Amino acid sequence: MEADFWHERWQNNLTGFHLAEVNPYLKAHWPALQLQPAARVFVPLSGKTLDLLWLAEQGHEVVGIELSPLAVEAFFAENQLPVERSQLGQLELWKSGRISLFCGDFFDLTAENLGDIDAVYDRASLVALPPAMRKKYAAKMTELAPLAPKLLVSLDYDQSKMDGPPFSVSEGEIQELYQAHYQITLLSAEDVLGNNEKFRKRGLNAMNECIYQLKNLG
Ligand SMILES: C[S@@+](CC[C@H](N)C(=O)[O-])C[C@H]1O[C@@H](n2cnc3c(N)ncnc32)[C@H](O)[C@@H]1O
Numbered sequence: 001m002e003a004d005f006w007h008e009r010w011q012n013n014l015t016g017f018h019l020a021e022v023n024p025y026l027k028a029h030w031p032a033l034q035l036q037p038a039a040r041v042f043v044p045l046s047g048k049t050l051d052l053l054w055l056a057e058q059g060h061e062v063v064g065i066e067l068s069p070l071a072v073e074a075f076f077a078e079n080q081l082p083v084e085r086s087q088l089g090q091l092e093l094w095k096s097g098r099i100s101l102f103c104g105d106f107f108d109l110t111a112e113n114l115g116d117i118d119a120v121y122d123r124a125s126l127v128a129l130p131p132a133m134r135k136k137y138a139a140k141m142t143e144l145a146p147l148a149p150k151l152l153v154s155l156d157y158d159q160s161k162m163d164g165p166p167f168s169v170s171e172g173e174i175q176e177l178y179q180a181h182y183q184i185t186l187l188s189a190e191d192v193l194g195n196n197e198k199f200r201k202r203g204l205n206a207m208n209e210c211i212y213q214l215k216n217l218g
Contacts, residue, residue, distance in 0.1 A: 003067055003105065006128075010068040016198070017124055017166070018047055022054040025153055025211050026121065029187050032213050033149050035060070039118035042145055044106055045125040048075035055121060056098040063117070065091075065102040065109055072103040088113050107140060117145035123153035126174075127166035134169065138177035146181065150214040156189070161203040174212060182214040 009015060035041075037059025043052055046064035048071045055062045066072050072094055076083045081096040091104035091113065102109060120141070126134050152174065159168040175184055193200055193207040 006067050007070075010070040015047065015071075017128075019050065022050050023123055023153065025188070025209070026051050026054060026123070026151070029151055029211050029213070030055075030058070030121070032187065033119055033151060035119050035149075040116060042114065042117045042120045042148065044120070044122055044141065045128055046075075046101065047071050048078065049123070050079075051121065051123065052099050052101070053079060059098075061098050061100075063100045063102070063114060065104065065106050067103075067105055069103050072101050075101065107136070109140075109144060111144050114144055117148045120145055120148045120150040120152075122150055124155075124166065126152070126169045126177075127155045127164065130164070130167060134167075134173070134177065142178075142181060147216050149216060150178075150182070150212075152212040152214060154210050154212065155207060156210050157199075157204050157207040161205075162199065171210065171212075178214055181217060183217060185213045185215070187211045187213050 038061070040061040040063065041055050043049070043055070043062060043064040046052060046066045048066070052062050052064055052075065076094060076096055081099070083094050083096045086093050086095075088102070089110070090108045091102045094101045094103060102113070125137065129137055154169045154174065155166050156170055157168045171184075171186060178184060189208045189210045191206050192209045193204055196207060199207055
């Protein structure tokens with residue numbers, strides 16, 4: 001989606017994707033990546049997720065990027081974290097302890113600004129983007145963190161019944177986007193429609209939240 005769409009979402013508090021708790025799938029499946037505590041973890045399209053805090057609590061250096069200044073500001077304010085701000089090209093970097101958040105467009109991030117990344121936690125980024133942007137996104141991700149293993153949280157449902165976002169992203173599409181560099185394993189798939197009445201009202205009769213582990217082919 002275009003930037004204005006997301007800015008309006010944050011301005012109007014239409015952020016149903018935000019969880020008031022750490023994502024249970026992150027806690028359950030992160031150990032599968034077998035990372036060192038000091039690993040540097042990239043969290044693209046992060047919103048103000050509490051997952052950033054949980055990852056930092058594991059000892060990781062955490063680097064996110066989020067388009068909305070409202071979301072970035074809210075993350076540090078709501079979690080009462082003192083913050084230092086600096087400008088890096090088109091992006092503003094907000095930093096507190098082990099957590100750094102770039103404020104700006106993911107597509108403006110450079111590998112040089114991001115630095116070395118050991119792993120990626122990607123929840124609801126692909127589902128936020130229409131199909132053509134998903135291809136661009138995956139290519140950019142490969143450019144930014146070519147070797148990094150990933151935990152990816154996505155949604156799969158009948159796209160003919162509802163428009164996105166959130167878009168449906170099938171396992172086949174994830175294979176197409178990443179199979180050149182990664183072995184892709186579906187770790188879990190759970191129908192979450194029961195917790196999302198608004199999507200049932202929009203015509204869905206199933207919505208699977210799918211967790212994938214992506215291992216670099218080496
Ligand atoms: C579906 S939300 C997911 C947020 C977060 N991952 C979570 O689990 O709560 C997508 C987020 O991506 C942000 N976003 C969308 N396009 C972006 C872009 N091109 N660059 C950076 N952030 C973007 C939106 O503002 C929104 O906060």
